[in-house]
Amino acid sequence: GCLQVLPDDGYYFKVAADHHALGKISLEMPIEEIVRTLADAKGLPIENFTVIMLERERHVEILQKLRKIGVRIILIPDGDIAAAVATCIPSSGVDLLIGAGAGPEATIAATAVKCLGGTMLVRVWRDKGDDPKRLVRLEAEGVDVNKTYNQDELAMGNELVFCASGVTKGELLDGVRFIPNGAIVNSLCIRLPSGTIEKSETQLRFKEHPIYKHFLS
Incomplete structure (x- = not known):
């Protein structure tokens, strides 16, 4: 690679x-x-x-x-x-x-x-x-x-992608925040050649999720 x-x-x-x-x-x-x-x-x-x-x-x-x-x-x-x-x-x-x-x-x-x-x-x-x-x-x-x-x-190479999600709070991303029946995750994506930086916040609902629902049991 x-x-x-x-x-x-x-x-x-x-x-x-x-x-x-x-x-x-x-x-x-x-x-x-x-x-x-x-x-x-x-x-x-x-x-x-x-x-x-x-x-x-x-x-x-x-x-x-x-x-x-x-x-x-x-x-x-x-x-x-x-x-x-x-x-x-x-x-x-x-x-x-x-x-x-x-x-x-x-x-x-x-x-x-x-x-x-x-x-x-x-x-x-x-x-x-x-x-x-x-x-x-x-x-x-x-x-x-x-x-x-x-x-x-x-x-x-000239085409690269870096992606990361925060687990604990750091210099770059907030950590996972737990909410009733779910969690909020902050992520980052950086791309070459554009140099674009994308940040996102994802709200996970454990009850409806095929994998995360087991966290509620």
Whole structure:
């Protein structure tokens, strides 16, 4: 297919941003330089620049660097796919996703980011606590452990669709809301080449639904 799905074996370092980052940042740059380059490209003072990242122990060093720079920081318990997409939606107020997360999620996020004309950069995250055989396993599955993958390599092709529904409330979508005899679900659909963003709210009636009616029993 047209998706390069990275194996779910350890973590991958990810950076996501909107179109202002195209051709301007790389993972060879220090984190401070990535932030300043993107802030300059967007015409934002550092104190108004917002970085979103997973709240994880592995990110302590990155977090210290970001705090020293003086950017705004949003720490999330999970959901770096939604966080990556949020960087490409101006109304979100999020400018940059940075940090390490799972591989399959990187591919899913790259699909949405590409649909919105943004930048997604991903490479294998190396940690002292890694299984020494991990890199060998990744190479056996076709992963270049020294390469930085971008959105065009993770999500190839010019006709792509990204769809998501919210389960719990996040940066991108509201979570499921239960109502008497049913629930309300918020969903999002993004398409390439148009870049169209569609949001919908679906009201499910459990009593009449062939599957969901069992929730009432």
